[in-house]
Amino acid sequence: MEVGSIEREIYVDAPPETVFEVLSTPEHIREWWGGAETDLTPTPGSVAEISWGRGTADEHIGPLTVVEADPPRLFSFRWTYDEGAEAATATNSLLVTFELVPSDAGTLLRLTETGFRENGWEAAVLEAAYDDHVTGWDLYVPAIAAYVARLVATP
Template identity: 35%
Template sequence: MCNQRLHVDEAEIDVRPGGAGRLVWTERATNGTGATADIVVERVEPPHLFSFRWAFDDGGEPADGNSVLVEFTLASEGEGTRLRVTEHGLEQIHWSEEQKSSFAEDHIEGWAKHLGDLAAYAARKAGAAVR
């Protein structure tokens, strides 16, 4: 288990389909150094869906087959809201199996941390316990 910070330190996103963005970490979970990820917004459908593509070749245009699609969906569930986060497309990227495996492992751990932090934050704001 990693004990370094996993949250993004800076984010700049043009929140519209085709909009560019950049996520910056000053410390990265896997190697302790900084990292920057360029993203391109895919879909924006308030208040239920937001998606972006990342992990594409520098200078390339992200598309199905050369990038990972991250989707955030919100749905009413009882008296609450369910957030679902998925990443698609890793299997189509032309990386080695070792690179794909490392990416997947980092992201499984990272999303678990981020979503846990988000649930705790939302619970504090609502004055409720995390379920």
């Protein structure tokens, strides 16, 4: 199994400005990313917390660091690193990049997630993390397009 990177591409029927806002603001992130709660600010270098299921047995909370925010064309962050780490780096975290390309009246959204091999995880941990993220992005990338469609359809 190749566990180098995850790539997804989807057409979103809205302009890049709208898609960028949906990808980078807490109130929208909650809607497409499985109820994720975050205090994210789309500013390079800002560190935020992202959580799912807070206060439940399935609670998952972790840090997230914004790497690049270039509205409306690019948004990237590092995540999946130990909260005790001094900073998110290429050797201790995963890099998620959303590239937004104008296409007709909408946006071609390209997601890339890299860094799986660079973390130094043992093979079983690496494969489990990769499989988990593949499953997640298979669900959440289409959810972005569906949420944006509902958002722009609301008067």
